[in-house]
Structure formats: C-alpha cells, structure tokens
Amino acid sequence: MERSRALPYLLIAPATIFLIALFVIPLVQTVVLAFVDDGAWSLTNFRKMVGDLNFGLSLRNTFLLVLVVVPLQVACALLMGVMLQKLDKGRDLVLWIWTIPLGVSDLAAGLVWLAIFQDRGYLNTLLAAFGVIDGPTNWLSYESPGSMFLAVALAEIWRATAIVLVILVAGLQLIPKEYGEAAEIFGASPWTRFRKITLPLLKPSIQSALILRTVLAFEVFAVVYALSGRNFPVLVGEAYAWQHVNQNNGVAAAYAILVMAISLAATLAYIRALRVNPETQP
C-alpha cells in the first residue's frame, strides 16, 4: 500500500522536474535578464526597447494581425465545422484536407505565400490577365505596407485555421443531437438553432481555441520574415533581431516579457469574458 501511494508521484516526477528546469527556471531567468542591467535592477532594457524606431511599428503590426486574423479564423472554423456536420459522405477526406495546414510550419507557410505574392508570382499573373496591372509588381516592399499586411494575414489564416477547426469540431461532437432535433420540432430555424444551441454549448471549445490561437498569434514571426524580411516588424521578430543582429540579450528578453504579459492578459480576458457555467453544459 505504501508503494502504491508513492507511485503517482514517481510517475509525475520526471515531467515535473523537466518542466521546472525548462519552463519555470527560464521564465525566471528571462525576467532577470530583462530587468537587470550591469548587475542592478533597472528598466534600461525596456527604455531601449521603447526608444527603438521599430518598437511602435512592431507593437501596432502584431496587434493588428491578431485582431484581424483570430476572429476571421474562428468564424471560418465555425463555418467549416458546421459544413462538416452536414456532409453525409466524404467527411473523412474533407477533414484530412482541411487539417493539412496543421502540420505546416509558419516558415513554410510564409514561403508558400511568397510563391503567390512575389513580383513574378501567381497573384500578379492573375491580376495582369484581368488587366489590373501591366507587368510584375512588388507587393512586399516597405512602400506597400497594406499589401504586405494582406499577404501575412492570408498566410496566417491559411496556416492556422486548422487548429481552431480541430478544437471546434471536437467540441461540436460533444453536443447531443437531441437538443437540435427538439428545437427543430418546436420550429426553430437553422440560424436560431445555431445561435441558441450550438454557440452556447460550444463556449468551452471556443474559449480554448481562442486562448491557444491568440497566444500563438502574438508569437507570429517566421511567416512575416519569409514574406518580407524585416520590412514588416513584429514583436517576436524584433526579439530575434536584438538577439542575433544586435547581440543584446537584455532587450530581446524585454520583448519576451512584453509578449508574455500580453499573452497572459489575453488568456485572462478570455477566461473572464467566456466564463462557462458547468451546469449549463451537457
């Protein structure tokens, strides 16, 4: 009996030790790195970060991307999830195709959309065919921030909607069919059924999808880098540049702290805004 009481602790010990060593300790170290300068607590790194020319831009770009991309992804994934429910055959094949981007890295996704948006790419071929442009046109320079933003947003939506879809489909499967059938008998239209039954019951899934996606969206970096280099600054890209180009750990860590603070704030906001009452769930 003595042994079996210790057993669960023995089983979780390796994972716990590992997570403390590679999650908790680096977290503390990042804080120290960001707030210490010349061996004393200071805000120098943050001052340098805020004083940098790219800071405001990267903050704005990152937020803009998250605000545009995440809601669109949730909406798309909801639509796709509902469509999947209506399919009577071919569901598995469709689901597989739709989830392929789940395995595509952000760098690869950026390169995929580079093939489309480059000067002599497929987008320009299409536009030229319709007579919109005369010849190869550059959409990804710092002179065209609008089209650069569009390219990055499209690449992000293309790549990362799949993860939202999987979470929402898993949630949709948990909703008992009888609820919708009952509502239908009482004459509720499909739209009413979606709003009054599906959406409220899907709240826990939507919440976890939003948290996961938003945290990852604030980390956006390689997609942008593949499409436009540093022409479109984002927060994590700046952290990478400070570390690699400027060899300044402190400012890079300050960026890391900023990204973490924003991610945590977003997570808490979602948890508050979408609070789920367990008694209303099936």
Added chain:
Amino acid sequence: MSVGLRRVVLWSGVVTLCLWVLVPIYLIALGAFGGRAGVFRWPKSLLPWDATLASMQTFLAVEGVGRAAVNGALVAALTMLLSLALGAPAGYALARYAFRGANLFRLLVILTRAFPLAILALPLTVTFIRVGLYDTPLGVALVHTALALPFAALVSASLFMGIPRELEEAAWVFGCSRLQAFRKVVLPLALPGLAAAAIFAFVISWNEVFAASVLTVRNKTLTAYLLTVLAESPLHYRFAGGFLLILPSIVFIFAVRKYLFAMWGVSNK
C-alpha cells in the same frame, strides 16, 4: 431553398475550401521543382512546364541542406522520445490515481500553453553554453520537449482514461504484477494513440524555428537553417526549402488524423 440547391451550395463551399488549402501547396511545389527558369517565367502557368527533378536535386546538393535536414530529423526524433518518455507516465498517473497535487500538476502543464514557450530559449543560450548543450541537437530537443510534453501528458491522460480500469484489475486478479498488467493489457490498447502523440511531437519539433535558431550556430535544424539563409538565397531555393518542410508534415498529419481530436479536444473533463 430546395434540398438539391442546398446540396450544391454546401458542396461548392466544401470544394472551394479544399482548393484554398491545396492550391497554395501545389504552387510552392511548382516553385520548388521549377528551378530558376520557373521562378522568373512571366506570366506564370498553372501547368508544370518547368518542373524537373534536377532543380530539386541542385537544392539538395547545396552545402548544409542535407546536414540540416538530418539534424532536424534527429532533433525531432529526440523530442518524440523525450516527450513520450516523460509525458506518458504523467498522463497515466493523472488518469488512474486521485492524488494530492494532481490539480497543481495539471495547472503547471496547462500554464505552459499560456506562455510563448519558444521565447524562453533566450536565457537558455547562456545556460546551454555553460553546460555544453549549446549548438547540439540534444539542446534543441530539450527545448522542443518543453513544447511537446504538455500535449503528450494530456493526450496520454485522456487515452488511459478511455481504457477501463477493470481490464487492468482483472489482470491483477489473474496474477499479473502491476507492470505486467500495464505491459500486456493497457499498453497494446494505448499504443496507437501514443504513437499519434509521438508523431505530433515530431511535427512540433520539425516546424519550430525560433528556439532552434537561437540555440544553434553550425548544427542547425532544417527550419532554422532556412531561416538563416533566407535573405541571401535565390527564390527557387526558398521554395524548394519550403516544400521540403511541408512534405513530411502532410504524411504525418495523414497518419495521425484519427487522433487529432483526442489531442486537441476539450474532452478531458
């Protein structure tokens, strides 16, 4: 709307969304196999006129590409082993035992999801240089394991929860030891799901770019290597690299498609 019309609308939506996923992959494949001629062709054609295996071979022969691909696979394999070796026992404990601290552990695991973990590689550079892990596949794999472990633990917890405890207890009654019962009864049932979790860990690692770039100089993974040489490589090399990154992922997602939901679902309540 009539039933027939509704079906047409539904299926055209489904097909459009399938094309939305597949066409860009086809286009980068054209870029990858099209070589220099394909990249500069204007206007572009949707048919593979320029595609040759030679242009992919030229890319693979570029110095560093082969080594980076091997490194990437090695790091991903190490991540797969480590995250399963650490995560599966924890998942088993969460599924089978009610113990003090279980919720605290669960919180620690879930908390990692709310942090941009890869960024934590920044301070690790210093530590890794000190202990000799900097610029080694194992070092990168350790950080990637921190990314994959939470999934491995939560997935295996839900897998083991799905295997009735009675089966295990029956094995004890028939004289199996705890370990034997686990090995002969539980493990075979959980194996496909565990394999899926392992493959997913592989994909997480294969795709991760920030930590892999920060923690290496010469022993880069393929993703990190591509990021470093991106600015100075010609377009057709970039597309070849991108295609090479996507290829294993497509195969792997196909292999784990049945378990995607166990992995991401909210079924662990």
